Amino acid sequence: MIFGEEQDAGKEDEELVNEPKEAPLLLEDRGQATIDELVEIKLGSPEEPKITYVSKSLSNSEMKEYVAYLSDYKDVFGWSYKEMPGLDLKVATHKLAVDPSKRPVKQAQRRFHSDLAAKIELEIYKLQATNFIHEVKYPT
Template sequence: MTLQGLPNGNELIDDPREENPTPMAQPTEELETIILNEEFPDRWVKIGTNLDPDLRRQFVDFLRQHAEVFAWSYDDMPGISPDVISHKLSISPAHKPVRQKRRSYDAERYEAMRAKVDKLKAIGFFREATYPVWLANSVMVRKARGGWRMC
């Protein structure tokens, strides 16, 4: 894979034009799946198999006792206060905003965007904002295991 230097010359990044992306990181040991609640078999975690048996038992017991702190879906996290986390665009007043030309996408990408936006709006993760002068297109990136990621 070709590496390109950034303008400051200190850091290197993968060249996105390359056909073979950097391989995904793999665990350093075998993992086992632990179901935290038998009533919800889709709520599971993976832990390493090299743990001391006593430590493993304590760890699994702890995870099962505190399984409610995990968010298993977006619906498990409604109404997060903006005091906890909030995103804003820090734009320098010295730079003029630029409106990108509206990009058109194929039907599959439009449907993936619509589903993601509807899901996040329904649970109150974000709200619609209108910027009459400033606009940036969403970028849809294919996930390694199928599906789409909206950026």
């Protein structure tokens, strides 16, 4: 055997090892969810629950360890907009890239189910109270 041929054989073996393998059928064809089911965890008091979510697939010991870790560092998280005074407006401001030469189109007002509308109004009130959003009036 010639020295160069031996090296080429090693390259072929290396290429076979690096070839991608087919995905298991369990992941391909069963249409399983890619997101875990979540469990609600309250890290605060009854007045301020500080709710977060963790995976339901964690074992009991992992869950206890994870909750303890989150509880130790709950002061690190911004639980409301009031706790985020240094939030850069470039990150938090939504702007529409509209062409000023085009005429705007007025859309019909959207209606929501009464239960959902109450929740939406509450969230809007919270955002307005923290000056995170404000009302803008347009002519017509």
